[in-house]
Amino acid sequence: MKKIGLIVNPIAGMGGSVGLKGTDGEIYKKAIELGAKPTTPQRIEETLSLIKREDIHFMVAPGKMGENSIGKFDFKYEIVSTINEETNASDTKRIVKKMLEKNIELLIFVGGDGTARDIYDAVGLNIPVIGIPSGVKMFSPVFALSPNAAAQMINNYTKELTEKEVLDIDEEAFRENKISAKLYGYLKVPKNITLLQAKKEPSNVSRSEEDMKEEIADYLMENLEKETLYILGPGTTLKTIADKMGVEKTLLGIDAVFNGELVGIDLNEKGLLTLIKMYNKSTIIVTPIGGNGFIFGRASKQFTPEVLKLIGKKNIVVVATEDKINKLECLRLDTGNIEVDKSLSGFTKVITAYKKETIIEVK
């Protein structure tokens, strides 16, 4: 039997129908006052009704966090932990950690970007997850396309995994029609995202995402210059490069390496400016955010216009796996400074594997 965890954020998505952009923090109470009804039970029940596998033993969160929905079906399940009448993010994290202690192989969660953040806090990259979209904010590309697609992902579960970004959207700014997001972390998800993809014949020429990252790192290592400060942006591709360099990189921070030595960890703007001024030559290596393609101005606010002005376009190297770059219309910038955006826009080369590159427009 496969042990699969199931947890529902009962308030996710409630803000949508009443015009609120999200239910993080205490906002959900306002949503209830405005007459919002829970939407997550319908979403999870749609998924559950389409699961055909009989070899699953669910580890389910109690009451409205999962138990109430799964009880309507014939699945084998066990309830994990307890909850009070009112639930919040700490319940999600606490219960998921309990599920991990029970050795679940896969976690299914229902919610939006806020829930994905909580799941990341509890799970990290330890086990794969399938996210059923039910929130108002759905900017993180970790979610299945729909409850139906999630069911097909479970039915056709593949061990081939990919890492997708969890984005931290500022709800206050979002309510003012501004999208302000930073990279919060990564979750592992199965690589088949839709029913059609799941049914496709496996390609005998495809290489795993990890292999591609290794190739990118190998290629960069061959082309590293001495006496140059390398500033590594966030992300797992950059982590692979740092591993090759033999330095310990923070996954979400900006770190700097000079002649094989780590000279800056989790740098902020001030730290970056100091280092760039200290060394004669500096190069930034970054990877775009999957799905929206931002290289600056979203994932890593530390790369401020000041920092980018000092570095200049010719000293920026962009890396991304084929899978990621193929799904982007263009790369994007939003540094907050129009002049800097202009100076960095135009076409750029992205290293996608060993001696392989894609030329793409930066807008």
Added chain:
Amino acid sequence: MNENPYLPAESIRKAAVKGMENVNRYSELKYLNELKKLIGKYSNIPLNRVILSPGSDFILREVINIFSKDRKIIMVNPSFFPVSQYAMKLALKLTKIQLSPPGFKLDPELFLNELDEPTLLIIDNPNNPTGASILDNKLVENILQNKNVLLLVDEAYYEFSGQTFAGLIKKYPNLAITRTMDKAFSLAGFRLGYLLAGDYFKDQFSDFPAFLSKPTLFAAIEALKNPEYVTKNIKKIISEKARIEEELKKTGIEVFPGSANFILIKCKIPDFARKLMDSGILIKDLSEEWLNGFYRISIGLPEENDALLSIIKNN
């Protein structure tokens, strides 16, 4: 799969059956030469420049096999996916140029700047899956004047677009064109592709074996001798394509103009391809290899197209 919804003429099916006689024997050279001669006449190219192949992607792969050893490959993205994946696997050095909506245009200057070392360029024109015509005569000649460069244009949809560079083959030894009889000629099940080769390609393919079966040869010969059905079917497909495009636009779906036998759309309806599949209609969901929300719709029979439109309108 992007196929022709119409069967080939009855005489072609009969010719294929005739090709079944004496199947204990290999295909005779005279039939291969006859087919080459007919393709040469059809393409206005001497028969010694025609290389036959079971499907054009087979020959595209062979071109990559031969020329990727000491050349950089340049392709656009998206492109005919099987060939693109093969290039990714085999190329020692590969540059892809991303085509972006809504125009999917190639920046000629950007492109020509990349030709500073021995290069094999593979471009499908019209492009699959966007349908965009991305090459013109001026750009092609600019590319070909660079002796470092070999240019292979995949003209799988030539009969629908009406645009070809075959006229440049005699002048430029570094140009080759692939075409297929799978699409306009309704012979997908037979898999017949061919290469129109400039001198440089011709020399490399001089010992390329012909892998074609007798029924395929007979069907293709008959099709080229009596191609009236092709012209008729192309007209029907182009007219249906225009009708579907107009109807789709009315529903608010974004339709991208193209000159192949399919339509590229962008659609925000969740699970769009699956919903159509549940009703027995298959379209190509491009989200795995390319962009989310983009789909390629092949033109079907009028009643199939009606069914498609009716499902979309009721969603």
